[in-house]
Amino acid sequence: MSNLKLNLVTALxxxxxxxxxxxxxxxxxxxxxxxxxxxxxxxxxxxxIDLRLGRRLIKQEKLTPPTDSIHHPKRSANSQFLEMRFTQTQDIQRIVHLVKLLTGMAGA
Structure with missing residues (x-):
């Protein structure tokens, strides 16, 4: 497992x-x-990572899918899932924040 993925899994x-x-x-x-x-x-x-955030949270956070998706290039713009790449620590922090919002743990 890569260090970034390990750090993300540990944080999640x-x-x-x-x-x-x-x-x-x-x-x-x-x-x-x-x-x-x-x-x-x-x-x-x-x-x-492909996150099931739901349309409401995706819209609330003004998130957009990657335009160069390899795994889901034809995914609907109304999908409840959103692919996110992580290449640096700030990406991990953003993903953890989104998962906390999703699970109701924001601010915890």
Whole structure:
């Protein structure tokens, strides 16, 4: 696991109710994030996460999908999912903030 992904998983697991589910049979970085046993995100690889934020939160936070998506190039603009790449610490902080908003833990 890359250092950035490890840092992100560690930060997400500090949020109450969040668990990380590795897929040992996969070596491409794919794994899932669950909130109280419901998948809310999955990693496509070691530097991209697909978050189930919901349309309301995506709109509220003025988020836009990447224009060069490899995994979901034809995803609807109204999708509840949003792909996010992380290449630096600030990206990890942003993703953790969004997951906290999603789980009701913002400000915690």
């Amino acid at each position: 697991e500090r949020i109450p109710g969040i668990t990380h589910q590795p897929w040992p049979e996969r070596d491409d970085g794919f794994s899932t994030i669950h909130f109280h046993d419901r998948e809310i995100a999955h990693f496509h690889n070691f530097n991209e």
